[in-house]
Amino acid sequence: MLLALAIMQMETLTPALLNELIEKIEVHSIEGKGKNRTQKIIIHYRFIGVIENPVKEEKIVLEARQGVAVEYLTA
Secondary structure (H helix, E strand, C coil): CHHHHHHCCCCCCCHHHHHHHEEEEEEEEEECCHHHCEEEEEEEECCCEECCCCCCCCCEEEEEECCEEEEECCC
16 A cells, blocks of 8 residues: 555545554653643654654744644754
8 A cells, every 4th residue: 555655646634644654643641831842752754763853954843723823843
């Protein structure tokens, strides 16, 4: 199935597709308090492993929902 996914152009990420692509997700303890809270999450992809953030100098922030922002930190 993964070979077929590489050939297809996907427009929607479905739960079934995520189950095929992701091996495991590590969720670490929350650190800090209030707006300075951080939580490390590591996604292990099947056949690839962990993908590091390719952009080292640029800060990447995703507004997940009102009042919640996800920031990608470099290791």
